[in-house]
Amino acid sequence: MNCEEANRFLDAYLDRELDLRRYPELDQHLRVCPSCQSLAHEFQEFRSLFAASAPYQAPSQLRAKVLAAVRQQQVKHAFAFLRQPWVYATGVVVLSLFLALNILFPDAAGELFRQAVLRHSHSLASHHPVDIASANPQVVKTWFAAKLDFVPPVVSFPASGYVLFGGRVDVIQNRLVAALVYKRDKDAVTLFCWAPKKEHLPKSDHLIEGYHVSTWSNAEWNYILVSKLSDREMDQFVDSFRVHIQSGAYF
Amino acid sequence: MRQRSADRLTQEDPRRFEEIFLPRLDAAYNLARWIIRHDPDAQDVVQDAYVRAFKGFQRFRGGGNSKAWFLTIVRNTAYTLLNKRAAKENLIPYEEERHANIILIDDPDNELPAEAQKEYLQRALERLPLEFREVIILYELEGLSYKELASTLGIPVGTVMSRLSRARRRLRQEFAGVRHSE
Numbered sequence: 001m002n003c004e005e006a007n008r009f010l011d012a013y014l015d016r017e018l019d020l021r022r023y024p025e026l027d028q029h030l031r032v033c034p035s036c037q038s039l040a041h042e043f044q045e046f047r048s049l050f051a052a053s054a055p056y057q058a059p060s061q062l063r064a065k066v067l068a069a070v071r072q073q074q075v076k077h078a079f080a081f082l083r084q085p086w087v088y089a090t091g092v093v094v095l096s097l098f099l100a101l102n103i104l105f106p107d108a109a110g111e112l113f114r115q116a117v118l119r120h121s122h123s124l125a126s127h128h129p130v131d132i133a134s135a136n137p138q139v140v141k142t143w144f145a146a147k148l149d150f151v152p153p154v155v156s157f158p159a160s161g162y163v164l165f166g167g168r169v170d171v172i173q174n175r176l177v178a179a180l181v182y183k184r185d186k187d188a189v190t191l192f193c194w195a196p197k198k199e200h201l202p203k204s205d206h207l208i209e210g211y212h213v214s215t216w217s218n219a220e221w222n223y224i225l226v227s228k229l230s231d232r233e234m235d236q237f238v239d240s241f242r243v244h245i246q247s248g249a250y251f
Numbered sequence: 252m253r254q255r256s257a258d259r260l261t262q263e264d265p266r267r268f269e270e271i272f273l274p275r276l277d278a279a280y281n282l283a284r285w286i287i288r289h290d291p292d293a294q295d296v297v298q299d300a301y302v303r304a305f306k307g308f309q310r311f312r313g314g315g316n317s318k319a320w321f322l323t324i325v326r327n328t329a330y331t332l333l334n335k336r337a338a339k340e341n342l343i344p345y346e347e348e349r350h351a352n353i354i355l356i357d358d359p360d361n362e363l364p365a366e367a368q369k370e371y372l373q374r375a376l377e378r379l380p381l382e383f384r385e386v387i388i389l390y391e392l393e394g395l396s397y398k399e400l401a402s403t404l405g406i407p408v409g410t411v412m413s414r415l416s417r418a419r420r421r422l423r424q425e426f427a428g429v430r431h432s433e
Contacts, residue, residue, distance in 0.1 A: 055393075059290070069298050070305050
């Protein structure tokens with residue numbers, strides 16, 4: 001083995017991953033070649049830098065979000081399992097499993113979204129969908145500051161076609177939430193937003209009674225978006241909104 | 252369904268999923284963060300990956316290496332998001348150095364303090380093309396073997412060997428570059 005080859009395989013050798021055939025060859029070469037020895041030493045020194053480096057740690061709320069997302073799946077999984085024909089033959093087992101799962105994984109999240117849909121549709125059907133009607137985010141934000149003990153992020157991104165119509169305070173499952181209404185042509189979306197005490201909403205999408213519901217959260221806010229827009233339009237709205245929030249272009 | 256009635260809730264017990272995979276949360280986030288380089292998106296990727304892993308858990312059934320399998324899912328999910336956002340970094344093949352024997356860390360007697368080392372390393376890593384960055388992260392920070400790397404990245408072991416070697420060479424260059432720009 002010459003120096004050029006040795007150099008190619010040096011990393012694998014130091015990783016102890018070099019194949020059985022080449023290993024002794026490289027080993028032997030290192031014994032007799034001082035410049036390659038020196039190179040090996042340099043490589044090793046550099047690699048030791050990694051010992052000190054710390055990988056990123058998952059932010060604290062991520063664990064809660066992941067657990068919530070996985071458990072939502074567990075409920076779906078359990079109910080899919082229960083629909084198979086042979087299961088019904090073992091009636092008692094099925095019933096107690098059903099009850100146990102309902103107790104362990106109550107579908108509280110589903111109820112939350114249903115209420116959001118109800119509030120959205122009722123408010124639009126009424127003559128009074130907003131308490132503060134303004135396309136100016138600062139005006140809307142100031143209004144919320146006087147009504148709630150949190151001030152929601154209010155952004156305006158007319159380039160997307162959606163215009164801020166206004167806001168109101170709403171109640172969903174005994175929580176006070178900020179409701180922001182955006183309109184585009186004949187479509188209206190409601191973005192519910194609140195500061196979570198404990199639970200952060202996992203990212204999810206639902207179709208409830210003909211309405212699309214998208215949920216997500218970040219460190220400060222839980223969001224629920226409700227509308228009759230298509231999946232793609234919902235995604236676009238969420239993307240526009242998040243871009244504006246992250247760029248700090250809000251008041 | 253063709254599944255045997257014997258492997259029901261015991262084998263695919265959802266609780267087992269949590270036991271096995273929740274401890275990998277930091278590893279998943281670390282990988283997602285190094286690929287996506289943006290915290291909120293990295294969190295979304297991790298969540299999606301866990302959901303996918305749960306759904307695939309039935310087929311996986313604990314056979315083989317669950318860590319490599321799971322990190323593959325995280326990686327694929329991250330790339331799906333990257334493609335969606337069309338924020339791809341350039342994957343132009345790196346031109347090989349002709350003079351491969353050059354020692355790229357000069358001044359070995361001039362030791363850097365540990366904090367500076369950490370920071371320079373981090374910055375150097377950030378400068379790597381994605382292809383190099385991920386193979387180094389997976390090897391050095393996640394401790395995958397070459398074989399696991401091959402499976403996670405979908406390439407032969409020989410390619411892992413050469414890519415890792417080239418990645419480290421490039422990293423050493425970037426490190427020296429970062430250091431000298433101070």
